[in-house]
Amino acid sequence: MTDHPFSLPAIAYSDIEAAANRLSGTAHQTPVLTSTMVNDRTRSQVFFKCENFQRTGSFKFRGAFNALSLLSDEQRNRGVLAFSSGNHAQALALAGRILQIPVTIVMPDDAPAVKQAATRGYGADIIFYNRATQNREEVTQRIAAEQGSTLIPPFDYAPVIAGQGTAAQELIQEVGELDILLVCCGGGGLISGCAIAAHTLSPHCQVIGVEPKKADDATRSFYSRTLQTIENPTTIADGARTSSLGSLTFPLILHYVHDMVTVSETAIVRSMFFLWERMKLVVEPTGALAAAALLEGIISVPDARIGVIISGGNVDLKEASKLFSKTTSKTKRTPRLPLAQELS
Known part of the structure; x- marks a missing residue:
């Protein structure tokens, strides 16, 4: 320390x-x-x-569920958005299903197929991006502005x-x-x-x-x-x-x-x-x-x-x-x- x-x-x-x-x-x-x-x-x-x-x-389910549990009713109704290579996506998707909050995930198009399938299986929508040519934060911010959804970052969020x-x-x-x-x-x-x-x-x-x-x-x-x-x-x-x-x-x-x-x-x-x-x-x-x-x-x-x-x-x-x-x-x-x- x-x-x-x-x-x-x-x-x-x-x-x-x-x-x-x-x-x-x-x-x-x-x-x-x-x-x-x-x-x-x-x-x-x-x-x-x-x-x-x-x-x-x-472990991602811990942070995702805690974060969604703290949202206001208005935020829950508008839904949430996140960028993730897979584990945060799946965690947020399941937490959203449990708490009845719509979830959209911005995911690299080369993410493991098992993580893509699981994310969809938990009920989230996926929007793909090319990690070699696009910045995921910029893509996510643009979509959040368009949808009015709350961004739930995968790690840099209290x-x-x-x-x-x-x-x-x-x-x-x-x-x-x-x-x-x-x-x-x-x-x-x-x-x-x-x-x-x-x-x-x-x-x-x-x-x-x-x-x-x-x-x-x-x-x-x-x-x-x-x-x-x-x-x-x-x-x-x-x-x-x-x-x-x-x-x-x-x-x-x-x-x-x-x-x-x-x-x-x-x-x-x-x-x-x-x-x-x-x-x-x-x-x-x-x-x-x-x-x-x-x-x-x-x-x-x-x-x-x-x-x-x-x-x-x-x-x-x-x-x-x-x-x-x-x-x-x-x-x-x-x-x-x-x-x-x-x-x-």
């Missing part, structure tokens, strides 16, 4: 508590799983918070951040205080909310964000203390293809997060394969980011209590098969290899 020159957004743990009350009875309290194999090899006690079992298959923070709140309330909490980072909504929760419930916990090396804008922003941007990052972790942190999430990360690390595309696939094969957890590439930092030995803290947020499991099975085909060759076993590589 560091000092910073930026104004800290007015998002507090009390907002996370209020979000938890709104989510109670609607969102799932997702399971926390452990692995003796992982504990033995990392010499730590590891707790995997499995948001792949959340409604719509990711009610969304508070909702996402309930994931870490549940984890710590269930397993007790942690030494390390590993959280994936795209636009920073999840890690911002989780870091606020950890700061209150487990004050000595070190919160560490994990990004793909091909989309390392948040890591570079964290260390340079200047907001960095990457246009259209090409990582397989589509949930981390955001171009930059937001005006809310950047100062929150500087204030509450202790470190940021990156993982390679190969490491993401290896860790994803390990979670599928050894822990029977269906996770998407972004969902495996936080675990990759641990399983690849980038984060190694023996005798520590480590929480790992598995952020989602919405993956196209055909695409997963293509990724896994690259990991089928067995690597010679040696204690010096990363856990995910050794066991893949």
